[in-house]
Amino acid sequence: MTATFLILAAITIAGTVATMAMRNLVHCVLALTLGFAGLAALYLQLGAQFVGLTQILVYVGAVAILAVFVIMMTQKPAQTTESIFSSFWLAGSLIAALVFAVLGWAIVSSSTSSRPLPPQAEAAVRPIGDALMHRFVLPLEIMGLLLTAALIGAVVVAMQEKRGTA
Amino acid sequence: MSSLTGYLLVSALIFSIGLAGALTRRSAILVLIGIELMLNAANLNFIAFWRYGPNAQALTGVMFAIFSIGIAAAEAAVGLGIVLAVYRHSKTTELDRMNSMKG
Amino acid sequence: MTPPPIQQADQIFVTLQHRVVGYLPIKFQSIADVILSVVAIVLVFALLFAITTVLERKGLGRIQNRYGPNRVGPAGFFQPIADGVKSLTKEDLVPRTADQLVHFMAPVLLVIAAFLAYAVLPVGRNMALVDLNAGVLFFFAVGTLVELAVFMAGWSSRNKYSLLGAMRAIAQMISYEVPLVLASIVVIMAAGSLSTVAIVNMQTGYSGIWPHWFVLTPWGFAGFNLFMIAATAESNRSPFDLPEGESEIIAGYYIEYSGFKFALFFLGEYLGMFATSGLAITLFLGGWAAPFSFLTWIPSYLWFFAKLLLMIAIFIWIRGTLPRLRMDQLMNFAWQFMLPMTLINVFAAGVWHFMPGGVIRWLVCAALLIVPAFLLSRGLKQGKKFAARTYRFAD
Numbered sequence: 243m244t245a246t247f248l249i250l251a252a253i254t255i256a257g258t259v260a261t262m263a264m265r266n267l268v269h270c271v272l273a274l275t276l277g278f279a280g281l282a283a284l285y286l287q288l289g290a291q292f293v294g295l296t297q298i299l300v301y302v303g304a305v306a307i308l309a310v311f312v313i314m315m316t317q318k319p320a321q322t323t324e325s326i327f328s329s330f331w332l333a334g335s336l337i338a339a340l341v342f343a344v345l346g347w348a349i350v351s352s353s354t355s356s357r358p359l360p361p362q363a364e365a366a367v368r369p370i371g372d373a374l375m376h377r378f379v380l381p382l383e384i385m386g387l388l389l390t391a392a393l394i395g396a397v398v399v400a401m402q403e404k405r406g407t408a
Numbered sequence: 409m410s411s412l413t414g415y416l417l418v419s420a421l422i423f424s425i426g427l428a429g430a431l432t433r434r435s436a437i438l439v440l441i442g443i444e445l446m447l448n449a450a451n452l453n454f455i456a457f458w459r460y461g462p463n464a465q466a467l468t469g470v471m472f473a474i475f476s477i478g479i480a481a482a483e484a485a486v487g488l489g490i491v492l493a494v495y496r497h498s499k500t501t502e503l504d505r506m507n508s509m510k511g
Numbered sequence: 512m513t514p515p516p517i518q519q520a521d522q523i524f525v526t527l528q529h530r531v532v533g534y535l536p537i538k539f540q541s542i543a544d545v546i547l548s549v550v551a552i553v554l555v556f557a558l559l560f561a562i563t564t565v566l567e568r569k570g571l572g573r574i575q576n577r578y579g580p581n582r583v584g585p586a587g588f589f590q591p592i593a594d595g596v597k598s599l600t601k602e603d604l605v606p607r608t609a610d611q612l613v614h615f616m617a618p619v620l621l622v623i624a625a626f627l628a629y630a631v632l633p634v635g636r637n638m639a640l641v642d643l644n645a646g647v648l649f650f651f652a653v654g655t656l657v658e659l660a661v662f663m664a665g666w667s668s669r670n671k672y673s674l675l676g677a678m679r680a681i682a683q684m685i686s687y688e689v690p691l692v693l694a695s696i697v698v699i700m701a702a703g704s705l706s707t708v709a710i711v712n713m714q715t716g717y718s719g720i721w722p723h724w725f726v727l728t729p730w731g732f733a734g735f736n737l738f739m740i741a742a743t744a745e746s747n748r749s750p751f752d753l754p755e756g757e758s759e760i761i762a763g764y765y766i767e768y769s770g771f772k773f774a775l776f777f778l779g780e781y782l783g784m785f786a787t788s789g790l791a792i793t794l795f796l797g798g799w800a801a802p803f804s805f806l807t808w809i810p811s812y813l814w815f816f817a818k819l820l821l822m823i824a825i826f827i828w829i830r831g832t833l834p835r836l837r838m839d840q841l842m843n844f845a846w847q848f849m850l851p852m853t854l855i856n857v858f859a860a861g862v863w864h865f866m867p868g869g870v871i872r873w874l875v876c877a878a879l880l881i882v883p884a885f886l887l888s889r890g891l892k893q894g895k896k897f898a899a900r901t902y903r904f905a906d
Contacts, residue, residue: 247411251418258422258445262429267437268666272613274441275659277422281448284415285473288459293451293473295648300477303655303688305444305484307681310662312437312488314678316495327432328504334431342424349416367645367705370474373467381471385478392482400489 246287254280267313275306292370415456423449434502436494440487447480521810524551525637548640552629559819560781561591567827574831598774606669606767613667617660618768618775624656625782631707632789635799635812639708646707647699650790651692654745657783658684661754664776665764676763679838680747680754686845687744687751693853694738697730697860698794711798720804724797729876730860733884735795737853742787744845746780748826750833753841788822789815848887855883
């Protein structure tokens with residue numbers, strides 16, 4: 243339980259809480275990027291360099307920016323004063339708290355959690371590449387297919403339908 | 409308390425925050441973001457278990473996290489595309505207002 | 512045993528750093544090492560920024576048949592000092608409706624992101640701050656923070672022009688990031704590593720007097736050109752400077768910035784340009800390696816900065832020569848020319864790798880690149896009839 247871990251965990255959780263609690267949607271996304279960056283730093287701290295950098299590249303660079311674009315295209319000029327939470331917010335937060343209680347209980351009481359840190363090196367890029375090209379080549383191809391389908395699907399779904407024949 | 413417990417607790421907390429957001433927020437965009445947060449919490453678990461696991465050379469946890477990030481990206485693109493399409497149809501992104509199917 | 516003087520000159524900064532750090536207690540040595548390198552990087556590249564502003568203004572002046580700055584100091588070379596004093600003493604205006612915190616964070620984030628990118632650039636032999644296993648990935652990951660900073664600046668200003676500028680900038684950066692990454696993939700394929708230090712080490716050999724730079728292969732040459740076009744667009748330089756098009760949206764996303772924050776934006780933009788040029792040098796132009804085997808006696812860092820200055824000169828030349836593109840031309844160029852060409856280039860690099868060496872390999876790869884380039888740019892548009900332009904909104 244090092245100081246680095248505590249700081250990074252605090253940043254990550256502060257970012258995610260702010261994401262879900264803020265009124266302005268753009269502020270939410272900016273807080274979200276903070277949370278994602280904190281998660282990436284946690285990955286780096288765990289020695290998973292490739293995953294941490296991919297996390298920043300994909301989430302901060304693509305997902306957050308995409309969300310911002312959609313917010314810009316859908317937001318109304320006048321800010322509403324009504325609640326940002328839906329009518330069944332109480333039930334929702336109760337369920338979430340319950341889930342956390344169960345998960346926390348399971349984690350604390352589990353025997354695997356008290357495992358000591360094995361002394362080992364980080365995940366270098368070359369073994370990851372080798373694994374992607376040999377053992378995980380089928381999932382990789384399926385992933386490529388999925389991403390292509392998602393690309394085409396997103397364009398088709400979001401594209402403006404042409405009115406008339408102009 | 410070992411540090412694996414710390415990582416797992418952080419991950420559980422992020423998952424619960426994401427779940428709470430997905431269940432309680434009115435904006436469809438933030439519901440999607442809540443789902444993304446839950447996926448991220450799962451990724452943190454994969455990485456933590458990979459690091460503390462007995463067979464780290466197999467890289468299974470890292471691989472799963474990489475594929476999960478890819479799927480999350482696809483999910484975000486399609487989900488936000490659907491939000492845009494819904495907005496064009498019903499002029500709102502607030503989930504409470506999308507009740508035209510209600511009797 | 513002391514190394515020969517050539518090697519001493521080459522490693523002077525490395526040995527100096529070791530000497531200075533050696534005076535400190537062991538406990539602080541590693542952190543002092545990092546701090547010293549960071550200070551050096553910040554000072555050197557900030558100085559380069561100051562020099563470049565003068566060079567750019569004078570170069571553009573020469574291209575446009577006027578003098579450029581010539582009042583402060585000898586031949587106007589102290590102009591950056593005057594500019595710095597001016598921007599520091601100016602009033603820092605923030606619009607009343609602006610989002611204060613985000614408005615403040617945007618330039619800071621931009622400059623931090625720009626400086627972070629230098630952490631993986633090897634500016635000389637043994638002179639990279641960190642040798643990351645995934646150095647190139649780190650560079651691109653940090654580059655995405657720039658997009659975020661630009662959005663924060665444009666959105667927080669509460670000004671329609673700045674928002675339009677930011678949206679243009681992000682759309683452009685995302686579109687050109689794809690060819691940028693794909694263009695650098697060919698080098699990663701050839702080097703088999705994502706580490707910038709390893710990539711440069713691959714290119715330090717010589718055949719006869721000729722270096723083993725990746726730019727001296729067909730796919731490397733095409734990759735270098737595609738990379739530089741995409742890098743120009745990424746750093747919002749002319750002819751891709753639509754996000755700040757003065758004649759349409761005044762100054763884009765930094766319209767509401769003044770004083771020192773504006774200077775920070777300016778600094779961040781130039782630092783981004785240097786960083787992408789530095790990455791291009793690292794990937795294609797052999798990093799700190801000398802261009803001919805008989806010139807290796809010149810210290811490695813001098814070669815790196817000579818190449819960097821050459822790239823800056825090319826950037827200035829392009830800015831003074833080409834007119835700004837239209838938005839649709841920009842997007843069409845990215846998706847209809849750059850993207851297919853980079854994909855074909857990846858294929859050509861693969862063919863190169865699996866063919867036996869010789870002239871045939873050269874011809875096949877060159878043909879693989881030249882024919883599609885011609886078809887994509889000219890050939891396929893030959894029979895196409897262009898409809899008369901209609902102006903829907905401005906009659």
